[in-house]
Amino acid sequence: MQKYMIVTPSVTYALKGRDALRRMGFPAVIERRNGSSGCGYGIVTGADIKKAESILNDASVKILEITDY
Amino acid sequence: MINFDNAATTGRKPESVISAVSRALRVYSANPGRGGHDLSVEAARAVYSVREKTASFFGASGGEKVIFTANCTASVNYVLKGFLGRNDHVIISDLEHNAVVRPLKKIGAKVSVANVDLLSDEKTVRNFASHITESTKLIFCTAASNVCGRALPIGKIGELCKSRGVAFGVDAAQTAGVVPIDMERMNIDFLCVAPHKGLYAPMGIGILIACRDIGDTLLEGGTGTNSLSEYQPDMMPERYESGTLNVPAIMGVSAGIDFSRRQNFKAYANEMNHIRRIYESFEKMPHVRLYTPYTEDGMYMPLLSFNVENIGSEQVAEYLNKKGIAVRAGLHCAPLAHRKLKTEDGGTVRIAPSVFTTAAEVDYLISQVKYINI
Numbered sequence: 001m002q003k004y005m006i007v008t009p010s011v012t013y014a015l016k017g018r019d020a021l022r023r024m025g026f027p028a029v030i031e032r033r034n035g036s037s038g039c040g041y042g043i044v045t046g047a048d049i050k051k052a053e054s055i056l057n058d059a060s061v062k063i064l065e066i067t068d069y
Numbered sequence: 070m071i072n073f074d075n076a077a078t079t080g081r082k083p084e085s086v087i088s089a090v091s092r093a094l095r096v097y098s099a100n101p102g103r104g105g106h107d108l109s110v111e112a113a114r115a116v117y118s119v120r121e122k123t124a125s126f127f128g129a130s131g132g133e134k135v136i137f138t139a140n141c142t143a144s145v146n147y148v149l150k151g152f153l154g155r156n157d158h159v160i161i162s163d164l165e166h167n168a169v170v171r172p173l174k175k176i177g178a179k180v181s182v183a184n185v186d187l188l189s190d191e192k193t194v195r196n197f198a199s200h201i202t203e204s205t206k207l208i209f210c211t212a213a214s215n216v217c218g219r220a221l222p223i224g225k226i227g228e229l230c231k232s233r234g235v236a237f238g239v240d241a242a243q244t245a246g247v248v249p250i251d252m253e254r255m256n257i258d259f260l261c262v263a264p265h266k267g268l269y270a271p272m273g274i275g276i277l278i279a280c281r282d283i284g285d286t287l288l289e290g291g292t293g294t295n296s297l298s299e300y301q302p303d304m305m306p307e308r309y310e311s312g313t314l315n316v317p318a319i320m321g322v323s324a325g326i327d328f329s330r331r332q333n334f335k336a337y338a339n340e341m342n343h344i345r346r347i348y349e350s351f352e353k354m355p356h357v358r359l360y361t362p363y364t365e366d367g368m369y370m371p372l373l374s375f376n377v378e379n380i381g382s383e384q385v386a387e388y389l390n391k392k393g394i395a396v397r398a399g400l401h402c403a404p405l406a407h408r409k410l411k412t413e414d415g416g417t418v419r420i421a422p423s424v425f426t427t428a429a430e431v432d433y434l435i436s437q438v439k440y441i442n443i
Contacts, residue, residue, distance in 0.1 A: 012120070030110050
């Protein structure tokens, strides 16, 4: 299954996003990541990334970028 | 000692709060939001759950609006110094604590002071409204005076602010956890909380809930993310939380909110009964001076100021201390309130019970004041 890293601006948003995805039945774990602006947190999830993105937007979770995991 | 100084901090903490703090020291042994290992993520998760619980308790949408600070004074400073600039117009009440007065002096804001009527909420709201101009940026006021206990009509002031397009900030140091506060219903933009008072959490933590942009930061530093950038990040709440959080105290806040929920605000009625008994007894003592009218619940918080004729407030407090009773005397860091009560020369003695205060303790206090002999 394809997995994605959804990068959020803070651990708070990563946790908020993780909880939002899990409530909708998506598997989601938090991992530390390094990106162009330095360190941060991302949510690792699989399945339908468009649906996942929609869930996060509905939950007002800020997304910085989505990358393949 | 019998503690009647619970307005400064609630002296006795519930066992659940003590256990939560103790557990946090043992279990949450990593810095939240700083590492990718399970210990750090677990600590971050625990902190996040308290943000969500706090937001829910105060009627704010989203844990990310909850900022943990060093104390309520820091929370007030973040709001005032972030939101206001020099010459911005702000309206405060004539009961404010120095936590509000001093930052405004430092900022150089244009300050209007609204008279709080000790008996009428309608008059109080009209007094606030009378100061609003087209340039008013913020109304910031205490939810209740730490000197005389007068509770401001926060909901009505919030309505006024919304109708006039003015931001609204509240110093809820004396009311949070004691009476319900719903930020959304009351149109509160910024709520500053002292969890170590009405929420029975430990000292060393404050809460700021910001439902609109605060503006500038007071403190910049490491936030655990975007470390390559030399600028403070702009996302909430980390923008205002540089440095390591007080995780044990945050867990104490969580337990304190649970304790307050279990009380279901019944403690307010019990504590007001204590204050009413004290008031009714003091009223009959010719040597005791009171400064507020007798009222029903809702307009006052459970605290009371008094003086004894011809004896300084600090002397009375010292006398009561020797009798095993803790009270606070003086000006209570609230010069405006004392000017309003005309007690700025010498201050008052303040009594504030807690949820743990007993009727026997109230009886003892009354008897010691009745037969005071200095």
